[in-house]
Amino acid sequence: MKMKTLARMMPILAVAAATGEASAAGFQLLEQNASGIGNAYAGSAAVAENASTIYFNPAGMTQLKDREFSAGIAVVRPSFRFANENSSAGALTSTGNGGDAGSTGFLPNLYASWALNKDLYVGLGIGAPFGLKTEYDNPWIGGAQSVRFEIKTVNINPSVAYRVNEKVSIGAGINWQRIDVDYTRVLGTNSARLGVTVPFPLNTSTGTFSANDSTWGWNAGALFTLSETTKVGVSYRSKMRYTVKGDLTVQGPYAPLNAARSGPANATVELPDVFVLSVVQQLDPRWTMMGDISWTGWSSIPHVDIINSNSGTTAQRLDTEFRDTWRMALGATYKVNDAWKAKFGVAYDQSPVEDPHRLVSLPDSNRTWYSVGGQWKTPAGSLVDFGFAYLRVNTSPIHNDQSSALRGVVDGHYNSNAFIAGAQYSLAF
Numbered sequence: 001m002k003m004k005t006l007a008r009m010m011p012i013l014a015v016a017a018a019t020g021e022a023s024a025a026g027f028q029l030l031e032q033n034a035s036g037i038g039n040a041y042a043g044s045a046a047v048a049e050n051a052s053t054i055y056f057n058p059a060g061m062t063q064l065k066d067r068e069f070s071a072g073i074a075v076v077r078p079s080f081r082f083a084n085e086n087s088s089a090g091a092l093t094s095t096g097n098g099g100d101a102g103s104t105g106f107l108p109n110l111y112a113s114w115a116l117n118k119d120l121y122v123g124l125g126i127g128a129p130f131g132l133k134t135e136y137d138n139p140w141i142g143g144a145q146s147v148r149f150e151i152k153t154v155n156i157n158p159s160v161a162y163r164v165n166e167k168v169s170i171g172a173g174i175n176w177q178r179i180d181v182d183y184t185r186v187l188g189t190n191s192a193r194l195g196v197t198v199p200f201p202l203n204t205s206t207g208t209f210s211a212n213d214s215t216w217g218w219n220a221g222a223l224f225t226l227s228e229t230t231k232v233g234v235s236y237r238s239k240m241r242y243t244v245k246g247d248l249t250v251q252g253p254y255a256p257l258n259a260a261r262s263g264p265a266n267a268t269v270e271l272p273d274v275f276v277l278s279v280v281q282q283l284d285p286r287w288t289m290m291g292d293i294s295w296t297g298w299s300s301i302p303h304v305d306i307i308n309s310n311s312g313t314t315a316q317r318l319d320t321e322f323r324d325t326w327r328m329a330l331g332a333t334y335k336v337n338d339a340w341k342a343k344f345g346v347a348y349d350q351s352p353v354e355d356p357h358r359l360v361s362l363p364d365s366n367r368t369w370y371s372v373g374g375q376w377k378t379p380a381g382s383l384v385d386f387g388f389a390y391l392r393v394n395t396s397p398i399h400n401d402q403s404s405a406l407r408g409v410v411d412g413h414y415n416s417n418a419f420i421a422g423a424q425y426s427l428a429f
Helices: 002-016 058-063
Strands: 067-084 105-115 120-127 131-135 148-163 168-186 206-227 230-237 240-251 263-271 274-282 287-296 304-308 314-318 325-335 340-349 367-377 383-393 396-401 409-428
Touching: 058 120, 058 148, 058 168, 058 206, 058 230, 105 131, 120 168, 168 240, 206 263, 325 367, 340 383
Parallel strands: none
Antiparallel strands: 067 105, 067 409, 105 120, 120 148, 131 148, 148 168, 168 206, 206 230, 206 240, 230 274, 240 263, 263 304, 274 287, 287 325, 304 314, 325 340, 340 367, 367 383, 383 409, 396 409
C-alpha cells in the first residue's frame, strides 16, 4: 500500500517542485531537503541521514535501511528592495523604486530508496535545483530592464549506489531536468522610435519572452567511512545545457506596429556544475560536527542572448558576467535524548555577481546563513526534521547602464535578506 501511495505522489511532486525562489547565491536552490536547513547544509555529501542523500551524494544510500522514503517542503521568503541614487530612466524616472521584488516560494521534495541486496541500492529523487522570481511594482524606474523575471525547474534523478567494502561506497545518477523562463520588461524609457513613427511612448508597452526546454545531465559521488565516528563525502553534479524556445510577445499600444519584433525566439544557457566536499565527525555520544566546502561553476553563464528565431538577430543580451563561487558551511547536532536532536549551522555563500555588475532581474550578493533546527524520532520510528534559517545578504550596489538600448541607467543599491523554514518526514519500511 505504501509503495502504491508513493507511486501516485511522484507526478504530483514533479509538478509542484517546479516553483522556487533563489536562496543560495545566484539562482541555485539548496533546499533539496528540509532536514539540512538546521545545519545550513553543512556535511551535505556525508550525512546520509535519510533518502534525500540521493540528491546530495547518491553513495550515501548504502548507509540507509532496506527501503526508505522521505518528503519535505521548504518555504523561502526573500526580500529585494531597491534604493535609487542616480538613475536616469526617461519617462520612468519618477515612477518609483519598484517595491519589494521578492515573493514567497515553496520547494517540495520527494525521495525513495531500495536495497536490491546488502551492497546494491537504487533510488529516485524529485526536486527543483534552480529557481528565481523577481517581480517589481509596475511602473518603476528600472521597468525597461525588468518588470518580472522567473525561472522554474524540475529535476527527476534516478540513482544507484554500491558498497565496495565497509570503508568505501560509490554512487551515480542521471538527471532529467526541465526549465521554464518568463521575462517581462517595458519596451523603453522614452518616446524614441525604434525605426518607425508611433504616436505614443515606448514605456506604455511591455515585451515578454516565455520559453522552456528539457535536458539530461548526471551526478556522481563517493562516501568514505574512515572510522566509526568519521565520514567524508564527495559529490559532483554536471552542467545542464539548455536551448529554451518560445515566443517574444508585445502587449500594449505598440503591439500592432511590432509584428516584426514579436514571434518565435530562443536562448541558450548552460547551468553550472557543482562539486562538494563534506566531513562528518562524531565528537562524543551527544555531539556531532559537520563541515562543507562547495564550488559552483557559474562562469558557464557569461551572458544570455535572446535570439529572434526568424531573423537570427539578437533581440536582447543579458550581461550576467558571472564568476565561479565557493560556499563554506559549519554545523553541529546535539543529541538531547533518544527522541530529540538539536541542530545548528552557519555558512558563507559567495555570489556569482561582482559589484556593481548586476541585473535588476538578479539583485544578488554574498550572503551569510544562520540556521537552527531539530529532529524528532516518533514512537513509531519515523523522523520529523524541521529547520529555520536567516540569510543576511550584503548591500548590493548596482550601476546598470543600458541607455544606448533605450532601457535607461539603474544606479543605486539593494537591501536584501531571506528567511527559510522547512520540515521533512522520513521513514524506513
